[in-house]
Structure formats: structure tokens, C-alpha cells
Amino acid sequence: GQNTVKVTIEPSQQGPVINRNIFGHFAEHLGFGIYGGIWVGPDSDIPNTRGIRNDVVEALKEIKVPNVRWPGGCFADRYHWREGIGTPEERRKRINVSWGGAVEPNTFGSHEFFDFLAQIGSDAFVSANVGSGSVKDASDWLEYLTATGTALGDERARNGNPEPYEVLFWGIGNETWGCGGPFTPEEYITELKRHLTFTSNYNPNVNTQFVAVGPDSFDEYSFGYTEAIMAAWADRTWTWDLQGLAIHNYTRGGWPAEIPATGFNELQYAEVLEEALGMDQYIANNRAIMDKYDPDTEVSILVSEWGSWLAPTEGTEPGFLIQQNSQRDAVIAALNFNIFTRHAERVHGANLAQMVNVLQSVIHTENEKMVLTPTYHVFRMYVPFQDATRLAINFDPGVYKVGDISLPKVDAIAAKGKDGQIYVAITNIDPNNRATFDLSLDGYSIRNVKGETLYANAIDAVNTFDNPNNVKPKEIKAQASRNKVSVTVQPQSVTVLSITTR
Ligand code: AHR
Structure with a gap:
């Protein structure tokens, strides 16, 4: 027919500009998202530049990735940045408690992340540790990354990077109503104010945007986070300000994920797309709350995690969130981009969960092999919409x-x-x-x-x-x-x- x-x-x-950051990505220390997928180490037989896979870099350059959110996710609130800098001997091995109990070698840390960004030509969205780190840890980390001529800036220079890094987005915790907390909105706002008051970017070449955690996707406090944070922001003092609110909204049917990634019928195709289209109302609900407190759109929505969350590929570790990517995922990606575009007045960024080998990825790797998913091709086709009107x-x-x-x-x-x-x-x-x-x-x-x-x-x-x-x-x-x-x-x-x- x-x-x-x-x-x-x-x-x-003409409407607003479709901020290119809407086409951003999320790369967490999770399964093969970093290790194997991006980082193979300088001694690997897989062609690499300072440990970062050349094939993956080439593919990502094609889709003009505007920003990458890192190191998590749930992992971020257990991440201690000092364990990921310095000589190989100084890198501290840990258990990745959030994801499959894998050993986290910390060989991919701040310097490797910014090297990766430089290789693909992308900006940084760093997620700071609120759950198990102090305000001092976070403020030291941002100083280490961005200051020149301070003790921490000098330490960065000794570790190989005299030039300060540019941090476009700085997230204050991740899902602090869940794995990053759990905090009630009021408890989180206390942490948020301390972080915002005492954490600074020192690189004059960039206006770092500070991002708060947004609504609880499991609905425990419904939109309580959005309401409480925006109310606090409207009453803010001169010591702090906020530029973004993070919204996470997956296309999934519960935990553990049971919706098949392949071998589904037409009804299952439609069910998943119906859920994906729910993104529109989800954004609209949060926008309506934000409009009350912030009619001039000083605080953006960043949909910092979105994508399909489907049943894991058979035989893989469930905690690694490895799933197949089909034509249905391509349609999900396009529908999400369209929704973000229709909300472009307020939505100024979004991050696919996740970039490589995790959930709705654009790239799958297995040892030396690499394949581009249907979702990748949609990102590539939408490149002209980056910063378009x-x-x-x-x-x-x-x-x-x-x-x-x-x-x-x-x-x-x-x-x-x-x-x-x-x-x-x-x-x-x-x-x-x-x-x-x-x-x-x-x-x-x-x-x-x-x-x-x-x-x-x-x-x-x-x-x-x-x-x-x-x-x-x-x-x-x-x-x-x-x-x-x-x-x-x-x-x-x-x-x-x-x-x-x-
Ligand atoms: O993307 C996987 C996980 O989903 C993230 O770590 C967490 O923030 C979210 O619950």
C-alpha cells in the first residue's frame, strides 16, 4: 500500500537554532563502552593512537559528535578522578560495582578522555561525583582540568598537558534520586548549592555550563526534582547559578530489560515506538514546570541519557548492557531527534546512551572488528541539522x-x-x-x-x-x-x- x-x-x-549538542553521546565505564570499545591501550595490536582505537575515531569523526558525557552514569558517583591520572603504576584498580563487577583498571582517565575528544573533535561533558565524593574532590578536579599556574594546573602540566582543557558541561552528580544518591530533592539541593558555590572553571576560553540532576525516571518523586530545583534556582543567591537540568528518559519496558532487540513482531515494534514517542510528553511536562520559574530559558534541558534499553544479547554479561541494534532503533533515533528539535527552545543538548557497545550504540566492536549500527547512520544523516534553524x-x-x-x-x-x-x-x-x-x-x-x-x-x-x-x-x-x-x-x-x- x-x-x-x-x-x-x-x-x-524560522524557529530556534537546533543546538548541535542535541546530537551528543554518553560514554560510561560500563562493559565494553570504554575498554575494548574506545580504549585498547598503546601496546594493542589493534591500530590505535595513544591507546585509542583508530577505526572508532574515524567513524565518530564522520558523525561530528558535538559532546561526550563521561565517566558515567552510575559509575560517576563512584569515580575518584585521582585514581585515573599519573603513571601506569599510579592508576588504581577497583571493582566496577555498578556494572557487572568488572575490574576497572583506571587506565582511561581524564587525560585519555580529553585526548579522545581531541581526536574526534568533540566537547566535554564531565559528570562529577556527588554520591561518594566531596565538594573539594569535585572542585579540585575541575581546577586540575582547567587552571593554569596553580598547584593543580602544574600537576596537569607535569602529567603531559600544559594547556588547560575545555569543559563545556559540568554535571553535579548523576541520578541522585537513584544510583547516585539516593537523595530527596531537598537533600540534593543542599549538595547542589555547595557544589555550585565552590566549584569553578578557570579556563577563560570556555563558559562552562553547570548541570543539575533532573526528574526521577522511576517516578519515586515524580517531577519533584524539577519543581524543587527550579524553585531553588529562582530564589538563588549571588553565590551560585545553574545553566542546565538533566533529563534521563529511556525507551524500555522495565528492569530487567525484556523487550527483544531482534526477532520481534509488528506489535512489539509498535509498542517500543509508542514508548519512544513518550519522550515528547516527558519533555513537555518538565518544560511546563521550568517555564513557571524560568520564562526566559536561562536553564536548558539536557536529555543527557536517552535510547532504547532492550534485552541483552544472549550469552553476554547482563551487567554489560550489550544489545543488538535494528532498523527499529534507527526509527527510534530519528523520532527522538525530531522531538528534541520541536522542543529546541528549551532542549539544548542530549546524549545517546551509549556511544559504543552499550545499549543503543552507534558502534559495536569485538576485538579488532567494528560495525556501524543502523542508529549510527541516522546520526550521520542528521549532521546537517546541527546548529541549523x-x-x-x-x-x-x-x-x-x-x-x-x-x-x-x-x-x-x-x-x-x-x-x-x-x-x-x-x-x-x-x-x-x-x-x-x-x-x-x-x-x-x-x-x-x-x-x-x-x-x-x-x-x-x-x-x-x-x-x-x-x-x-x-x-x-x-x-x-x-x-x-x-x-x-x-x-x-x-x-x-x-x-x-x-
Ligand atoms: O546508561 C546506563 C545507566 O542508566 C546509567 O549509568 C544511569 O545513569 C542510568 O540509570
Whole structure:
């Protein structure tokens, strides 16, 4: 079958900038997320630069990763930064209590993280330890990273980096209502104020944004955190301020994760997408609370953990959160990007959980092998939306029904790229029908249109080490005349059009 969708894009109605940090990533010391996936050590046979995998760096450069959140997650509130600096002998081995009881060698620490960022061309989102660290530990760490000419800055220089690092985001704890605490909102706010008052960035080249923990995703205090933190912020004293609130919202059906990552049926496809689309309301609820206290949007929402959380791959350690990544994940990624874009007034950042080998990753590795997941390709296709200006777009998405579930058949966003091109991202959620999009761009004359589409012939199609190009973007033809573009996309597909106007 085939659906027809009439779309009008109004280039004269420009919205906010789609902050490139919306396309950020999260890399935690968890399973093979760092060790094996990013870090193999300088003595490895796997090609590397100062211990960091070259193949992974090359792949990440292509998707222009704007920022990476590190070292956790739950791990961050057990992380002691001093154990991860200095000579190999000074690195302290520990048990990673949060994740599978693995031995944490601390060979990947602050210097290795910033080396990795420099290699991929990305900014830092460092998550400080509130749960088991002191305010002094956190403030010393930020001074160590960013000061020049102080005892800690000199120590950093002796450890190989005389230039101060740039820390774009500094998170005050992680999920302090859960693994990073647990603290009630009031208890957390006491910690938060102390951290914000006594922790400073000393690198004049960057305005570090300080980020508080946001709502409890397990709902224990519902949006209590958001409400209490924003109320405290509105009453703040001159000693502290806040630039971001972290929201975590996964696409998952409970713990332990039981939703199959492959081999699922159409109903399970729709159930998971319904949950993914819940991101919109989740953000809207938090936005509404923030709007009351902060009508001028001085505090951003950073969706610092999002992604599918599915049943682990059989035979793997459940605590390592290894899961397969299918075409359904590609659709989840596109729908999330579209939701973040529609909330771009307030949402100024987001981080996929997680970058490599953990949850909805963009890359899987196994020893020397590497494969790009369907989710990777969506990140690549959306690169032109980084720092683009959102354009108004109108269409009737229709209704796709399966069982008791009703979803929109399609979704789309439009933006004017920094290069002046108009970009339209189209998702066909419906797995049974193609969709013809008839776009009309008011007031424009179109010279040329190009497109790429990510389509797989099964909703659960995956890329494997043996078949790495099973799901891969292909060129798609679109017709253009005067101010109109027409394109027909496949079921369960993600497409990005690039339109050149006169
Ligand atoms: O991404 C995995 C875990 O999920 C993170 O460590 C934690 O913050 C969240 O609960």
C-alpha cells in the first residue's frame, strides 16, 4: 500500500537554532563502552593512537559528535578522578560495582578522555561525583582540568598537558534520586548549592555550563526534582547559578530489560515506538514546570541519557548492557531527534546512551572488528541539522494502528542548514505502506534536491560483523518543480532530503 502526505514548509517562519549538542553521546565505564570499545591501550595490536582505537575515531569523526558525557552514569558517583591520572603504576584498580563487577583498571582517565575528544573533535561533558565524593574532590578536579599556574594546573602540566582543557558541561552528580544518591530533592539541593558555590572553571576560553540532576525516571518523586530545583534556582543567591537540568528518559519496558532487540513482531515494534514517542510528553511536562520559574530559558534541558534499553544479547554479561541494534532503533533515533528539535527552545543538548557497545550504540566492536549500527547512520544523516534553524512544517501524520496501539504513520522536521540549504527529515513509521510526501515550500523556487534513505526490508534488520552493510543509507530520487518536491519513501525508513533553492 501507499500513503500520501501533503506537507507545507514555511521558510519564512524560522524557529530556534537546533543546538548541535542535541546530537551528543554518553560514554560510561560500563562493559565494553570504554575498554575494548574506545580504549585498547598503546601496546594493542589493534591500530590505535595513544591507546585509542583508530577505526572508532574515524567513524565518530564522520558523525561530528558535538559532546561526550563521561565517566558515567552510575559509575560517576563512584569515580575518584585521582585514581585515573599519573603513571601506569599510579592508576588504581577497583571493582566496577555498578556494572557487572568488572575490574576497572583506571587506565582511561581524564587525560585519555580529553585526548579522545581531541581526536574526534568533540566537547566535554564531565559528570562529577556527588554520591561518594566531596565538594573539594569535585572542585579540585575541575581546577586540575582547567587552571593554569596553580598547584593543580602544574600537576596537569607535569602529567603531559600544559594547556588547560575545555569543559563545556559540568554535571553535579548523576541520578541522585537513584544510583547516585539516593537523595530527596531537598537533600540534593543542599549538595547542589555547595557544589555550585565552590566549584569553578578557570579556563577563560570556555563558559562552562553547570548541570543539575533532573526528574526521577522511576517516578519515586515524580517531577519533584524539577519543581524543587527550579524553585531553588529562582530564589538563588549571588553565590551560585545553574545553566542546565538533566533529563534521563529511556525507551524500555522495565528492569530487567525484556523487550527483544531482534526477532520481534509488528506489535512489539509498535509498542517500543509508542514508548519512544513518550519522550515528547516527558519533555513537555518538565518544560511546563521550568517555564513557571524560568520564562526566559536561562536553564536548558539536557536529555543527557536517552535510547532504547532492550534485552541483552544472549550469552553476554547482563551487567554489560550489550544489545543488538535494528532498523527499529534507527526509527527510534530519528523520532527522538525530531522531538528534541520541536522542543529546541528549551532542549539544548542530549546524549545517546551509549556511544559504543552499550545499549543503543552507534558502534559495536569485538576485538579488532567494528560495525556501524543502523542508529549510527541516522546520526550521520542528521549532521546537517546541527546548529541549523528550525522551519515551520505542517502535515497530517495519519494514524497507524496495530492491536490497541495507535501511532502517527509518519513524522518530519525541516530546517535551514548553516550552509543555506533546506533539509527535511522524514520518518515513515508505518511498516506496511510506503509514503509519498508532496512538499511545498512557500515562496521558494527549487533548483535541486538530493536525498539519502535508510531502509531495511525487515523491522528487525541488523548489521553484524559478518554482514556490516545490511542496513546502510542509499541515495533516493526526489522530483522537484517550481516550489514543490515529491518523494516516495519505503516502510519503516528514515530519509533526509537536501534542497537547494534559488
Ligand atoms: O546508561 C546506563 C545507566 O542508566 C546509567 O549509568 C544511569 O545513569 C542510568 O540509570
